[in-house]
Amino acid sequence: MELGTKQLHRLLTRILSVGSYKLSQSSANIRTVKLLLGISGGIAAYKSADLVRRLKELNFEVRVVLTESAAHFVTPMTLQAVSANPVHQQLFDPQAEAAMSHIELAKWADILLIAPATANIIAKIAHGIADDLLTTLILATQAKIALAPAMNQQMWRNQATLTNVALLRQRGVELFGPDSGLQACGDVGFGRMLEPLEIAEKLAPHSELKDACLQGKRVLITAGPTLEAIDPVRYISNHSSGKMGYALAQSALSAGAKVTLISGPVHLMAPNGLSLKQVLSAADMFAEVQAQLPSCDLFIGCAAVADYTATKVAEHKIKKKSNEMQLCLTKNPDIIGWVASQKERPFVVGFAAESQNLEEFASQKLQNKKLDMICANNISSKNTGFNSDNNEILIMDKDGGKLKLATASKLSIATEIIKMIGEKMQSGENL
Secondary structure: OOOOHHHHHHHHHHHOOOOOOOOOOOOOOEEEOEEEEEEOOOHHHHHHHHHHHHHHHOOOEEEEEEOOOHHHOOOHHHHHHHHOOOEEOOOOOHHHHHHOOHHHHHHHOOEEEEEEEOHHHHHHHHOOOOOOHHHHHHHHOOOEEEEEEOOOHHHHHOHHHHHHHHHHHHOOOEEOOOEEEEOOOOOEEEEEOOOHHHHHHHHHHHOEEEOOOOOOOEEEEEEOEOOEEOOOOOEEOOOOOOHHHHHHHHHHHHOOOEEEEEEOOOOOOOOOOOEEEEOOOHHHHHHHHHHHOOOOOEEEEOOEOOOEEEOOOOOOOOOOOOOOOOOOEEEOOOHHHHHHHOOOOOEEEEEEEEOOOHHHHHHHHHHHOOOOEEEEEEOOOOOOOOOOOEEEEEEEEOOOOEEEEEEEEHHHHHHHHHHHHHHHHHHOOOO
């Protein structure tokens, strides 16, 4: 069977993705990714010039924001020379305001990377403090945010830092490192910033962005768990964190789509720029999907919808009267099955979370529900299961195409899924 142009290109791209090899693509489909590098005041700032060079080797367009403390470790002249762009330092800079205000700089970036990210800057970001140019940009941008932590090992282990890091991860901020080893102060432990090459390699998957593969498309995504009430106190639910669905929403926005996210109860902040509909039960989610579906171009059913709900919800708390209690359950509506059955239906993508026979069960769901594509993941893995920041996905389409995405962050996986959906919707080619 002959490979189509896009299939052949995708295959060659993956083959040549190891090391520094890259496959050039048509400039009509690819644009340079704009990366804003924020440098905060840690000793690891001396590595920033090499980091800029590594990023430019990947064809990122790099601009640098230097904090006052960071300027003690590395000079603006050095960074300007290696980035080939002016270095931004002051929030209130008349010259900078005349050319590009801090708001415009925030809008300019596709990715905002802070390396090194000290304990101080991490704390400021976590608590929304904006007292200089860099922290103001973080609040003003819709770009993907990534941090490369660098600090003393005891500072990294401090409960305040760990709490701040956990909060940022919940908001979708990606962390690269830290690494463990000998530190400048002589201590040994976690807190070292990753080497510039390692950071660049982690950003490599984002070094090229397809120009709006979903530009103007209306995308409806479901995410998170549902809660099925038993009485005013108790409910039935599952372990879904919503992270995958929220990552898909972020990636769809980056691809130019108009996104509506229907979310069950999660502890995540929705990306800026989408319409968020919050629901509790499967019935609530079904009603919202029915309301939002008309004129939708793409539906992604990523939510872990409860299969059953209590036949009758007790008006008052059920009291313990014996060692056993019987609970009568009724099957919930099949939301994605209903979407796929509509005469004027969108492109429909489902998810299959399985603990065994992954490919077999996902294939059955793909066929039985008449989906266009399905993404299957093994929830029994500790590294990629529920609540993990990473995932590993097997993608299958209705035409027999099959592709496996190796373990990576959920945002990276989501970016690949959205690219594939965009290509499939435009060309109709197999995976």
